[in-house]
Amino acid sequence: xxxxxxxxxxxxxxxxxxxxxxxxxxxxxxxxxxxxxxxxxxxxxxxxxxxxxxxxxxxxxxxxxxxxxxxxxxxxxxxxxxxxxxxxxxxxxxxxxxxxxxxxxxxxxxxxxxxxxxxxxxxxxxxxxxxxxxxxxxxxxxxxxxxxxxxxxxxxxxxxxxxxxxxxxxxxxxxxxxxxxxxxxxxxxxxxxxxxxxxxxxxxxxxxxxxxxxxxxxxxxxxxx
Amino acid sequence: xxxxxxxxxxxxxxxxxxxxxxxxxxxxxxxxxxxxxxxxxxxxxxxxxxxxxxxxxxxxxxxxxxxxxxxxxxxxxxxxxxxxxxxxxxxxxxxxxxxxxxxxxxxxxxxxxxxxxxxxxxxxxxxxxxxxxxxxxxxxxxxxxxxxxxxxxxxxxxxxxxxxxxxxxxxxxxxxxxxxxxxxxxxxxxxxxxxxxxxxxxxxxxxxxxxxxxxxxxxxxxxxx
Amino acid sequence: xxxxxxxxxxxxxxxxxxxxxxxxxxxxxxxxxxxxxxxxxxxxxxxxxxxxxxxxxxxxxxxxxxxxxxxxxxxxxxxxxxxxxxxxxxxxxxxxxxxxxxxxxxxxxxxxxxxxxxxxxxxxxxxxxxxxxxxxxxxxxxxxxxxxxxxxxxxxxxxxxxxxxxxxxxxxxxxxxxxxxxxxxxxxxxxxxxxxxxxxxxxxxxxxxxxxxxxxxxxxxxxxx
Amino acid sequence: xxxxxxxxxxxxxxxxxxxxxxxxxxxxxxxxxxxxxxxxxxxxxxxxxxxxxxxxxxxxxxxxxxxxxxxxxxxxxxxxxxxxxxxxxxxxxxxxxxxxxxxxxxxxxxxxxxxxxxxxxxxxxxxxxxxxxxxxxxxxxxxxxxxxxxxxxxxxxxxxxxxxxxxxxxxxxxxxxxxxxxxxxxxxxxxxxxxxxxxxxxxxxxxxxxxxxxxxxxxxxxxxx
DNA sequence: TATGAATGAGTGTTCATTCAT
DNA sequence: AATGAATGAACACTCATTCAT
Numbered sequence: 001x002x003x004x005x006x007x008x009x010x011x012x013x014x015x016x017x018x019x020x021x022x023x024x025x026x027x028x029x030x031x032x033x034x035x036x037x038x039x040x041x042x043x044x045x046x047x048x049x050x051x052x053x054x055x056x057x058x059x060x061x062x063x064x065x066x067x068x069x070x071x072x073x074x075x076x077x078x079x080x081x082x083x084x085x086x087x088x089x090x091x092x093x094x095x096x097x098x099x100x101x102x103x104x105x106x107x108x109x110x111x112x113x114x115x116x117x118x119x120x121x122x123x124x125x126x127x128x129x130x131x132x133x134x135x136x137x138x139x140x141x142x143x144x145x146x147x148x149x150x151x152x153x154x155x156x157x158x159x160x161x162x163x164x165x166x167x168x169x170x171x172x173x174x175x176x177x178x179x180x181x182x183x184x185x186x187x188x189x190x191x192x193x194x195x196x197x198x199x200x201x202x203x204x205x206x207x208x209x210x211x212x213x214x215x216x217x218x219x220x221x222x223x224x225x
Numbered sequence: 226x227x228x229x230x231x232x233x234x235x236x237x238x239x240x241x242x243x244x245x246x247x248x249x250x251x252x253x254x255x256x257x258x259x260x261x262x263x264x265x266x267x268x269x270x271x272x273x274x275x276x277x278x279x280x281x282x283x284x285x286x287x288x289x290x291x292x293x294x295x296x297x298x299x300x301x302x303x304x305x306x307x308x309x310x311x312x313x314x315x316x317x318x319x320x321x322x323x324x325x326x327x328x329x330x331x332x333x334x335x336x337x338x339x340x341x342x343x344x345x346x347x348x349x350x351x352x353x354x355x356x357x358x359x360x361x362x363x364x365x366x367x368x369x370x371x372x373x374x375x376x377x378x379x380x381x382x383x384x385x386x387x388x389x390x391x392x393x394x395x396x397x398x399x400x401x402x403x404x405x406x407x408x409x410x411x412x413x414x415x416x417x418x419x420x421x422x423x424x425x426x427x428x429x430x431x432x433x434x435x436x437x438x439x440x441x442x443x444x445x446x447x448x449x450x
Numbered sequence: 451x452x453x454x455x456x457x458x459x460x461x462x463x464x465x466x467x468x469x470x471x472x473x474x475x476x477x478x479x480x481x482x483x484x485x486x487x488x489x490x491x492x493x494x495x496x497x498x499x500x501x502x503x504x505x506x507x508x509x510x511x512x513x514x515x516x517x518x519x520x521x522x523x524x525x526x527x528x529x530x531x532x533x534x535x536x537x538x539x540x541x542x543x544x545x546x547x548x549x550x551x552x553x554x555x556x557x558x559x560x561x562x563x564x565x566x567x568x569x570x571x572x573x574x575x576x577x578x579x580x581x582x583x584x585x586x587x588x589x590x591x592x593x594x595x596x597x598x599x600x601x602x603x604x605x606x607x608x609x610x611x612x613x614x615x616x617x618x619x620x621x622x623x624x625x626x627x628x629x630x631x632x633x634x635x636x637x638x639x640x641x642x643x644x645x646x647x648x649x650x651x652x653x654x655x656x657x658x659x660x661x662x663x664x665x666x667x668x669x670x671x672x673x674x675x
Numbered sequence: 676x677x678x679x680x681x682x683x684x685x686x687x688x689x690x691x692x693x694x695x696x697x698x699x700x701x702x703x704x705x706x707x708x709x710x711x712x713x714x715x716x717x718x719x720x721x722x723x724x725x726x727x728x729x730x731x732x733x734x735x736x737x738x739x740x741x742x743x744x745x746x747x748x749x750x751x752x753x754x755x756x757x758x759x760x761x762x763x764x765x766x767x768x769x770x771x772x773x774x775x776x777x778x779x780x781x782x783x784x785x786x787x788x789x790x791x792x793x794x795x796x797x798x799x800x801x802x803x804x805x806x807x808x809x810x811x812x813x814x815x816x817x818x819x820x821x822x823x824x825x826x827x828x829x830x831x832x833x834x835x836x837x838x839x840x841x842x843x844x845x846x847x848x849x850x851x852x853x854x855x856x857x858x859x860x861x862x863x864x865x866x867x868x869x870x871x872x873x874x875x876x877x878x879x880x881x882x883x884x885x886x887x888x889x890x891x892x893x894x895x896x897x898x899x900x
Numbered sequence: 901t902a903t904g905a906a907t908g909a910g911t912g913t914t915c916a917t918t919c920a921t
Numbered sequence: 922a923a924t925g926a927a928t929g930a931a932c933a934c935t936c937a938t939t940c941a942t
Contacts, residue, residue: 003942007904014905036933046907048935057933115340119257163426170427174398201388202395205434217438236922260915271924273918282916453921457925464926486912496928498914507912569707613876620877624848651838652845655884667888711937721903723939732937 015053018043019064026109031061031116058120061113068110069137072100073144080144086152087219093148094203094222102196111175114138142168149210157219158210167210174202240278243268244289252330256286256341283345286338293335294362297325298369305369311376311383312444318373319428319447327421336400339363367393374435382444383435392435399427465503468493469514477555481511481566508570511563518560519587522550523594530594536602537669543598544653544672552646561625564588592618599660607669608660617660624652690728693718694739702780706736706791736788743785744812747775748819755819761827762894768823769878769897777871786850789813817843824885832894833885842885849877 021042025034036057040047054060076096080089101107146168152158158167200223207220218224246267250259261282265272279285301321305314326332371393377383383392425448432445443449471492475484486507490497504510526546530539551557596618602608608617650673657670668674696717700709711732715722729735751771755764776782821843827833833842875898882895893899 011904035931037931047933048907049905051934052905119255162430166423166426167430170399170430174395198391201391205387205392205395205431207434208436209430209432209434211433213442261917262915272916273924273926274922276917277922461925485910487910497912498928498930499926501913502926569705612880616873616876617880620849620880624845648841651841655837655842655845655881657884658886659880659882659884661883663892710935722937723903723905724901726938727901 011053018045018050018053018060019067022060023064023106023109026064026112027105031112036060058117062117065110065113065117066137068101068106069141072096073137073140075100076144080148085157086148086150086155087157089148090152090207091222091224093145094200098196098200102193107175108195110138142172145171152210156212157215159212162210167206171203171206174206175199236278240288243270243275243278243285244292247285248289248331248334251289251334251337256337283342287342290335290338290342291362293326293331294366297321298362298365300325301369305373311373311378311380314373314376315432316447316449318370319425323421323425327418332400333420335363367397370396377435381437382440384437387435392431396428396431399431400424461503468495468500468503468510469517472510473514473556473559476514476559476562481562486510508567512567515560515563515567516587518551518556519591522546523587523590525550526594530598535607536598536600536605537607539598540602540657541672541674543595544650548646548650552643557625558645560588592622595621602660606662607665609662612660617656621653621656624656625649686728690738693720693725693728693735694742697735698739698781698784701739701784701787706787733792737792740785740788740792741812743776743781744816747771748812748815750775751819755823760832761823761825761830762832764823765827765882766897766899768820769875773871773875777868782850783870785813817847820846827885831887832890834887837885842881846878846881849881850874 018039022034022039025038025042036047036050039060040050043050050060054063076093079092079096084092097107146164149158149162149164149167153160153162153164204220204222207222208217211217211220243264247259247264250263250267254263261272261275264285265275268275275285279288301318304317304321309317322332371389374383374387374389374392378385378387378389429445429447432447433442436442436445468489472484472489475488475492486497486500489510490500493500500510504513526543529542529546534542547557596614599608599612599614599617603610603612603614654670654672657672658667661667661670693714697709697714700713700717704713711722711725714735715725718725725735729738751768754767754771759767772782821839824833824837824839824842828835828837828839879895879897882897883892886892886895
């Protein structure tokens with residue numbers, strides 16, 4: 001009986017191992033430059049074996065995003081739903097983010113992939129499932145963020161004229177480029193600590209920009225949980 | 226004697242023609258999706274001829290960035306050097322930006338390319354010149370921006386603790402993603418007017434975030450030249 | 451001025467050379483077993499070059515069929531339209547066939563490919579052009595055949611109850627298998643003379659089977675032009 | 676002791692089950708389109724298990740042909756050996772054929788496979804057994820047919836100049852293509868009744884073609900047992 | 901006996917770049 | 922100066938077959 005379980009576990013582990021190899025490669029060389037061949041070699045598997053675990057390159061990559069997004073949501077959701085104020089939720093959001101990704105390069109990779117996948121041609125004849133699933137969880141994170149921003153507006157912390165959707169995208173874009181820049185200079189790869197520090201500063205700046213005129217800055221301090 | 230000059234002029238014109246074709250294609254389909262073949266066809270030249278004018282795809286693309294950056298600097302530099310305050314320079318910077326790119330899709334293309342080129346493999350055996358030249362003028366713009374931000378800090382408009390380099394990159398990143406997003410949705414392509422509007426809002430938010438505590442927001446208003 | 455012509459001619463010759471290489475390979479090993487790689491090697495070209503002349507494997511293959519079918523129609527059509535009786539047309543049809551393919555392995559290959567292409571998955575998202583063009587000329591030959599059979603029925607040579615469409619397919623199938631069998635035994639490859647002889651006998655038998663009861667066999671003799 | 680027998684029986688049953696699954700798939704999608712994977716899935720077995728029962732894809736497929744051929748011979752042989760005239764034997768042959776395959780899709784599949792297998796590379800280093808066994812029983816059917824045709828010739832029903840081997844192949848080819856055509860159009864799959872009807876007509880035509888000049892057509896009527 | 905997992909050897913196709921003319 | 926023609930190296934993906942358990 002234990003056999004099936006072990007099998008199951010091993011399979012999951014392999015999946016994870018493959019994903020990890022892919023992540024490392026992505027972090028080292030960038031998404032655009034790695035192929036199934038490379039991942040296979042790194043994972044010490046044959047290309048064909050990869051296809052036993054992931055039905056295609058796109059799936060493999062998006063799985064990485066999903067995985068992390070899932071982990072993030074799992075960590076963040078409970079707090080969020082417990083009746084926090086907008087700004088507290090935002091802090092909690094950031095805290096979850098830091099706790100989860102602060103000491104790994106995960107987040108670098110996620111954004112890398114996300115941008116990469118977006119640039120792909122739309123397989124119009126691909127199964128619809130793909131399109132729906134494409135970034136279900138990643139988008140959920142963005143949705144959370146937008147909801148929080150709306151709440152901040154409602155509570156008078158943020159400028160009521162602020163366009164929440166735009167604001168969300170701004171944060172995303174800032175993080176995205178910080179990460180991209182970090183990855184793009186392979187000679188002196190910034191460690192995640194540095195990245196997180198930059199992100200924190202950036203987010204802090206954005207929040208000040210979002211804030212309603214007159215709101216005290218200490219209220220917006222995301223480093224003060 | 227006039228012959229050599231005419232030759233020279235014709236050569237320059239061809240270069241421009243090619244660059245323009247490339248730009249149009251990039252705007253229509255995105256950098257990742259167009260190849261030398263496409264550019265050649267559009268320019269009504271052979272692929273081989275392209276290589277007479279540009280030593281490679283990378284050079285061709287980066288040339289587009291350079292060209293625009295050059296134009297921008299040319300327009301902006303005079304004002305900047307004439308003793309403006311930091312915040313005025315910033316407004317002037319933005320004004321130049323809008324005047325130059327506000328009614329064309331130039332800027333979309335530039336950022337598109339910039340992101341694209343960054344993702345390229347580093348040809349370690351390529352002549353060093355390439356690396357240095359890679360984005361000489363684009364970087365000059367960023368340098369200007371950074372200097373202005375420094376000035377704003379010095380003049381007490383911006384938070385003295387602000388990291389100018391980071392701030393510059395933030396602005397760049399925000400613009401970059403606004404543009405990327407705009408391009409990525411080819412079905413309902415935003416026109417440059419919309420893009421500029423979003424950028425203005427975003428920049429405004431950033432500036433508020435950059436500002437020293439207590440600085441009056443009206444001072445930061447970039448729409449009020 | 452002659453240059454463009456020469457170029458044009460050379461290009462056509464290359465196309466032909468490639469097609470011929472493909473044909474030889476198909477004759478020697480069968481359609482299913484040869485790939486673009488093989489054709490390229492035989493033609494002493496790179497795989498990529500093949501794609502300069504043919505946009506894909508399917509196109510390359512169907513081109514072979516079309517080419518022959520075109521040649522056949524060109525040879526046969528004039529006679530056919532000049533008011534022959536059905537049975538004379540049939541003889542003429544056969545004569546054209548023999549004259550054109552009697553001393554080459556062309557026809558073996560055509561049927562080989564035809565069957566092969568039929569077995570391909572239908573690219574439902576392929577450009578519609580493909581579907582229409584797929585076997586325009588080959589089908590024209592079959593149409594001719596069917597029309598002739600109809601005429602023979604009308605003229606009282608063939609059994610009025612004969613299903614012309616079925617009859618056409620029967621002839622096709624007989625030819626097809628004679629050819630397939632010929633190819634499938636690579637150890638003692640029958641030469642085209644033998645093939646044609648078998649085909650003649652087979653066609654003769656079919657015609658007798660098609661004939662209206664009582665029609666004199668000498669009338670049906672296709673060897674007697 | 677009974678255990679070994681049961682084992683044996685179960686093994687045979689499994690073999691049968693696998694063959695049946697393969698048949699269904701072949702009928703639905705065509706030989707070229709199905710792989711070991713598909714058969715395994717349908718049989719609710721693992722791919723590896725298939726190899727316990729059949730040493731390879733080729734063997735599995737040819738086994739299907741053999742099985743049916745065996746069944747046919749079993750049904751037909753007794754009649755044939757009981758001193759029928761050639762033409763009666765031919766009718767009996769056809770009757771057996773219809774009785775056995777007339778209400779199933781068996782025969783479609785057999786010819787499908789047969790054509791498919793013929794197109795395979797000759798494994799020159801494969802054990803010779805393979806080559807010999809390849810279509811032992813199917814060939815036995817063809818031999819029967821040839822013998823009958825010879826008898827018809829001897830009895831004056833068929834043209835004495837008729838090449839029996841060729842005639843046999845003709846019949847085969849006609850059946851083969853009727854079946855192929857039937858399978859190739861998966862949208863409106865002809866049922867076996869239609870197929871048998873077409874085959875009957877075709878065979879009737881062939882027989883007329885085979886007949887000695889002057890033989891009365893009613894004698895050749897295969898629908899009149 | 902049965903199988904999950906693995907793979908080698910392919911498939912067709914693309915594209916930036918080069919070179920003879 | 923211009924180009925048609927050619928290509929190498931890469932790409933994602935497939936499948937019959939094997940083997941440890």
